[in-house]
Amino acid sequence: MNNLTIRPRTNADLPAAARALVNVHETDGYPVEGVSDPEGWLQSDALLTAFVAELDGRIVGHVAITRPQTGDAAAELYHPAPGESIGMLGRLFVVSDARGLGAARQLMEAAANFARERHLRLLLDVMAKDQAAIRLYERLGWTRLGATEHDAGNGRVVPALAMLSPAPV
Template sequence: MEHTVVRPFEDADLAGAAAALTEVHATDGYPVEGVQRPEAWLRSADVMAAWVGELDGAIVGHVAVMRPHGEDAVSMWVRQSGEREDRIAVLARLFVVKAARKHALGESLTQAAMSYGREHGLRLVLDVMTKDTAAMRLYERLGWQEIGRTSHRYGDGQSIDAVCYAAPDA
């Protein structure tokens, strides 16, 4: 029987999480920007809290709650809800390697981030590329509401369609 764990990210997890991220980019094209510096992408100064998912002791997934940094989902939620930006955080950097899927780790990681948001009085928002249909199904199953659509710009003038979501009420 395979054993899964979701726990807070520790500095010692960085190499394993970076390797998992590089693998996910190779199989799924996430993130679309690429991962030239996976450690820096995972440990951005905007990260408020993060968790890893393990399968049989190996890091196979990750999620972070991040301070807003100009995301369309944040401005959409401020406009629609009237909430102040300092009461909003962004669920980001969610990934699980292909070989570890079907263990509900994506759901467990998302639930950890949602619990953090509730405990800290923060409304979580996110955007997800329309190509990532499994992620969209996960968020909708967990009660996230679509709040709008946007175009995610990256690279040299490239863009991809994305859907913005807000987490359910605490």
């Protein structure tokens, strides 16, 4: 059937989104810090919005936008223009058996529309190893701000890349 829908995430979606996250961690190693508390990892006091991708009634993907927090590498690299507001795009994933259907691109578009409506410039950091994600972001007009590092916990640091969304129009 392949009926893919992108919609705002609700609290009722958290268990299914957490299961999808655990699946992605098992197949791709994302997030690099692990998933000991997947529902907790999907939630944040800084959350502005989140979207899920649903395929035939099953949550297969997720993306979130948060306010910048201390330690957000991309926010530390970017110097907003006077009056420019920024948000952090993150928690983006799609389970492996739902890839190739445009879910990641559609989740990014939903996030971009949210940001555009609120005059936000989005930033993200992506692990350098995640070349498919970097290619997607660049196809969608995101630009590289520079290399950085991601604290993966337990003294582990992972090479990352900070990126900036296209300017809102």
